[in-house]
Amino acid sequence: MVARNVAELVRDHVILELESIDRMYLNGYVPGVQTPGGMIRFVKGQLGMPMPSTAAVSGMREAFVRAIDAFAEREGAPVVEFTKGQRKDDVAQEHLARFHDREGVLFIGKAQEKSNVFRTAKRRTSTGKAYPWIYRGTAMPNHYYFYLFDEDFGPMFIKFCSYFPYAVRLCINGHEWVQRQLAKEGIPFKRLDNGIAWCDNPERLQQLCNELDETKIEAVFRKWLARLPHPWAPEHRAAGYRYQLSMLQVELALTQVLDRPLAARQLVEEIIRDHLDLGRPSNVQLIFGRRVTRKTPGSFRTRVVTEDVLPSLNVYYKHARIKQYLKLGRALRTEIVINDTNDFGIGRRLCNLPALRQLGFQANRRLLSVETLSHDCFLGDEVFAALSKPVACDGQRGAALRYGDPRVMALMSALCLFLNLPDGFRNHELRAHVAHLLGLDPATYKPGRMTYDLRRLRLHGLIARIPRSNRYQVTRLGVRVAAFYTKLYARLLRPALAEDPPLPRNSKISHTSKGLQTLERAVALMLQEACLCQT
Secondary structure, eight states: OOOOOOHHHHHHHHEEEEEEEEEEEEEEEEEEGGHHHHHHHHHHHHHSSSOOOOOGGHHHHHHHHHHHHHHHHTTTOOEEEETTTHHHHHHHHHHTOOSSSSSEEEEEEEEEOEEEEEEEEEEEEEESSSSEEEEEEEEEOOOEEEEETTTTTEEEEEEEESSOOOOOOEEEEHHHHHHHHHHTTTEEEESSSEEEEEOOOOOOHHHHHHHHOHHHHHHHHHHHHHSSOSSHHHHHTTOOOOOOOEEEEEEEEEEEESSSSSHHHHHHHHHHHOOOOTTTTHHHHHHOOOOOOOOEEEEEEEEEEEETTTEEEEEEEEEEEEEEEEETTTTTEEEESSHHHHHHHOOOGGGGGGHHHHHHHHHHHHHHHHHHHHHOOOOOOHHHHHHHHEEEEETEEEEEOTTTHHHHHHHHHGGGTTOOTTBBBBBHHHHHHHHHHHOOOOOGOHHHHHHHHHHHHHHHEEEETTSSOOEEEHHHHHHHHHHHHIIIIIIIIHHHHHTOOOOOOOSSHHHHHHHHHHHHHHHHHHEEEEOOOOO
């Protein structure tokens, strides 16, 4: 039988699951020269120039460009001038196909790109005397891309700006690193583009993914800096003018390979069909574990992108996004792309990578948890019967939560807004939603009535009070019950009851028989659409 929802597909058809760093785009900078004051100190202290200006460092730029030309000639590396609109990755793939050495430089790319540089302006004192003024500005200098093939990291590139302070960019791929480690250890595996489709030792595969850390990334950066032309002279580096790495963009991926392409395609379609509201602020804070208020910057939205008839789901938070898409028809890739680590209170320096990894992987898992729990909400007969009866616990009594009761249905619909909320909810927060669903003015729905409702939800085990606070969290049973009650009504009963016109008065079919036929047809045709999965 073909599975019909996210919960069944993830539980029964995933044959390999892998958490790993995907692409990382890092910034290399020299801390002492990032401000006009730092540049002035460098020009005076290291170059011995009494009058600081950008002309004082023009010799460094010319020497660096000459070193690049000499390196290209000595190594036999072709120099490619990128044209406007040309995809650099396509050029890199062409050169990679012709490269057969253990490691080396594939080619050197050259392109004019906008960059932040120092500029000199002429200013005058109150007496009219002219003097140079250093300030930050933008220019279109040449950038040099060194496309490399590393023994451990595979294809990568390092980009240098040819203008002071010579910013550097480093781009690596964590999946390429893992593939080379598997090959070194002789573990059979099958590639999935920049991923793994199958591995003979999944436990060791995940261990290797966990071993890729900031130390190894720093080491490969220093290794190639020592081999490539360097804009900073040895005496400058000895004086402390050395590159440090910070994180510009980090992609952290959860890849789930399914046993057959049909199941993979079905999984993506079910996720997109049922979770178009994930970009709402109330849901974004569940996934990222961060509170969203009116003052939170950025736009919160869900976007479905269709490329080559393979859709992807994108959920945005500030400068970050989580995307889900089908990988080569075989795997579901859930991937968080972090463009500014400060959005999560984490520094940008590479030493903060462990904290960023933990946050990113938790966000991926939390998204998948929200999707699977909303589909796997089947209730057994005993649980459903217990909810329909009053309950007594520790001397307290709670009223029944009978399905179909308007107040109970409003409670369950309101609980769906607070599923997995990290810091829970208060009496007044839930009360406002319940009153709105009942069509009442929140002022007429008194706190005492909400306290009564909270007590019976708690005694039935659907919510739990957070210790030493007046906040509550929805339990795992509460997630199932809230989803079951709301889905059963919204996706099964309401469409089924609206399906047939009223019976004519002279109909020979009894109302009971007609009702049973309608119910049987509704159950047969719509149960899978309701996403109620028996476990």
